[in-house]
Amino acid sequence: MYTEKALRVLDQMRLPNGAYTASLSQDYNYVWIRDVVYTVLPYINLPSERYARAYHALFDLFKTYEWKIDIHRKKRPIYLFEYIHSRYSTELKEMHVEWGHAQNDAIGAFLWGVGEGYRLGQNVIRDEKDLQILQKLVDYLECLQYWNAEDNGMWEENMELHASSVGACVAGLNAVKILVHVKEELIRKGENTLRRILPRESATKETDLALLSLVYPYRVVDRDTAFTIVTNVSNNLERKYGVIRYKNDQYYNQGSEAEWCFGFPWLGLCYLELGLFEQANEYIEKTNKIVPDNWEVPELYIGGTNKPNGNTPLAWSVSLSYIFLLKMEIQTTQKIS
Numbered sequence: 001m002y003t004e005k006a007l008r009v010l011d012q013m014r015l016p017n018g019a020y021t022a023s024l025s026q027d028y029n030y031v032w033i034r035d036v037v038y039t040v041l042p043y044i045n046l047p048s049e050r051y052a053r054a055y056h057a058l059f060d061l062f063k064t065y066e067w068k069i070d071i072h073r074k075k076r077p078i079y080l081f082e083y084i085h086s087r088y089s090t091e092l093k094e095m096h097v098e099w100g101h102a103q104n105d106a107i108g109a110f111l112w113g114v115g116e117g118y119r120l121g122q123n124v125i126r127d128e129k130d131l132q133i134l135q136k137l138v139d140y141l142e143c144l145q146y147w148n149a150e151d152n153g154m155w156e157e158n159m160e161l162h163a164s165s166v167g168a169c170v171a172g173l174n175a176v177k178i179l180v181h182v183k184e185e186l187i188r189k190g191e192n193t194l195r196r197i198l199p200r201e202s203a204t205k206e207t208d209l210a211l212l213s214l215v216y217p218y219r220v221v222d223r224d225t226a227f228t229i230v231t232n233v234s235n236n237l238e239r240k241y242g243v244i245r246y247k248n249d250q251y252y253n254q255g256s257e258a259e260w261c262f263g264f265p266w267l268g269l270c271y272l273e274l275g276l277f278e279q280a281n282e283y284i285e286k287t288n289k290i291v292p293d294n295w296e297v298p299e300l301y302i303g304g305t306n307k308p309n310g311n312t313p314l315a316w317s318v319s320l321s322y323i324f325l326l327k328m329e330i331q332t333t334q335k336i337s
Contacts, residue, residue: 005295006322010039013315015090017060018053023299023311030095031088033058033106034154037113039315041217042322044120052123055114059126061092062133073139077102084140086156100152102159104144105213107137108168112218115175125179135180141169147189153202154210155245163197164210166190171218194221199228201246207232208246209263215270223274230270233263241290241301243267255304261290261297262317265324272327284328291321 013021015031022028022035036054043051062069062084069084077083085094086103114134117124125131146169153162170190173182194214198221201208212233215226237244243263245251252258268283291297297317298308 002291002295003322003326006318007042009295009297009313009318010042010315010322013039013313014050015057017057017092018050019057019061019090019092020054020315021090022316023314025311028299028311028314029090031090031092032086033061034086034103034109035316037106037109039319040113041319042326044117044122049123051117055110055117055122055124056126057092058110059130059133061088062137063129064092065094066133066136069133069136069140073136073143076143076145080152084137086152100156102151103153103156103165104141104146104149104151105154105162105165105168105210107141108146108165108170108172111137111172112168112175115172115177115179116217118179119175131180134176138173138176138180138182138186141173142183142186147186147193154213155249155251158204160202160204161193161197162202162210163194164201164208164213166193166197167214167218167220170194171214171220174220191220198225199232205246207236209233209237209243209260209266210245212266212270216266216273219273226270226274230267230274234267238263238267241306244303249303252300252309253303258300258303258309260300260317261308261314262320264290265320268324268328269320272324272331277331280328280331284325287321287324290317291325295322297321 019031020036020039022030022032040051040054080101083101085101086106087095087099114124147166150159150161151165152159154164170187173187200206201211211229214221215229239259242259242261244257244259249257264283264286268280271280296313299311299314301308
């Protein structure tokens, strides 16, 4: 059964510490905070320790670098290495190479995953120390002034104000305000920025695959804005083997932009969020096309070719494909019964 195959593939990327590598490839054999958040979404409603243990691992990571968080609760980072890092070794240690570490969306994603997991009964909070880390991350976002802070964004590229990063922080702050102190003004400032920027992703990008996160899983935009985001991505970025991240993307570009596999199930999940089942249904076949029999779903198809790149399987691709196909199966069963 495909569900068992998909979860077996995810287990191959699960580390002894409870976190997940982004992929089994040499290039991606690292732990990204954001990737872990998306990878464990299939377990959020399951009686499994996998969801909670992944967050425990991330809490422990933050404890290791708590001294850095303490500094930047009061003093905004200037250099990229000063930001809470986005990528770690499989032992959850910082990588000492230059990287686009200013990724506010990753911190927002973590906060959202903790708050949403807690709401759904997952044992994500172990003790008072975990709550202290949560509070310090909230303070970190406040010190950054995330609502008008340029960052590298979900794709770890040029510094600019990204709507997807601001939206992730809004979602995260909303999710944890039941657990720690979050000033309502902090959330309101982010919401004001979203109203000003959306449906654009940034000054340089009219639309972007990352914007889908504001619809699923974060649900931080109203229905009209969500519909505009989803249709913009579908109409402008959808291709044969997946969805490009944005126009003129140079990553794995061999004549055209790389086509990201998780774009198909992600669009399907967003149409489901909007209650548009007929549109969501169109993405079953598209998703099945990029899911091989062994469920080792690639990161992307190299632009200008019909070949996947070496980051196969990509945990995030497996996760979103699994969630979407399972949800559609449940919808179909309910309609029949």
